[in-house]
Amino acid sequence: MNGKGEKESLEYIISTTLRLGVWCSFWICLTGTVLLFLNYRDKPVDIYHFQDIPPKFNLSDLWTGILKSDAVQIAMLGVLIMLITPLLRVIFALYTYKKQGNNLYVLITGIVIIIISISIWLGTIH
Numbered sequence: 001m002n003g004k005g006e007k008e009s010l011e012y013i014i015s016t017t018l019r020l021g022v023w024c025s026f027w028i029c030l031t032g033t034v035l036l037f038l039n040y041r042d043k044p045v046d047i048y049h050f051q052d053i054p055p056k057f058n059l060s061d062l063w064t065g066i067l068k069s070d071a072v073q074i075a076m077l078g079v080l081i082m083l084i085t086p087l088l089r090v091i092f093a094l095y096t097y098k099k100q101g102n103n104l105y106v107l108i109t110g111i112v113i114i115i116i117s118i119s120i121w122l123g124t125i126h
Contacts, residue, residue: 010096014089021085025078032075039071087116 057076065073090112097105 029078035071
């Protein structure tokens with residue numbers, strides 16, 4: 001494949017990843033929200049004192065909740081996908097720059113990935 005066609009192909013993969021991530025996140029969050037409303041259709045919901053939201057994110061609780069069709073955990077999966085989508089975009093950009101031999105952008109993108117990783121790590125331990 002020539003340079004221009006390869007670049008367009010990689011840009012297509014990146015844009016498709018972003019679109020798919022946003023749409024998957026939207027539909028999963030919508031599913032969780034609908035399930036939540038179905039679970040509380042006979043009870044008043046006070047959004048300021050909502051009891052079903054876990055105090056801290058836990059991956060094992062997320063998977064357990066999804067397997068049990070827990071509405072809040074399903075919605076949290078949608079949010080997690082929304083958070084991971086831009087990270088995937090940066091990873092694809094790193095791959096693209098590496099393949100093109102653009103070392104400056106590889107370095108910059110690597111730094112961005114490190115910053116994102118530290119932010120995610122700090123967010124999980126906080």
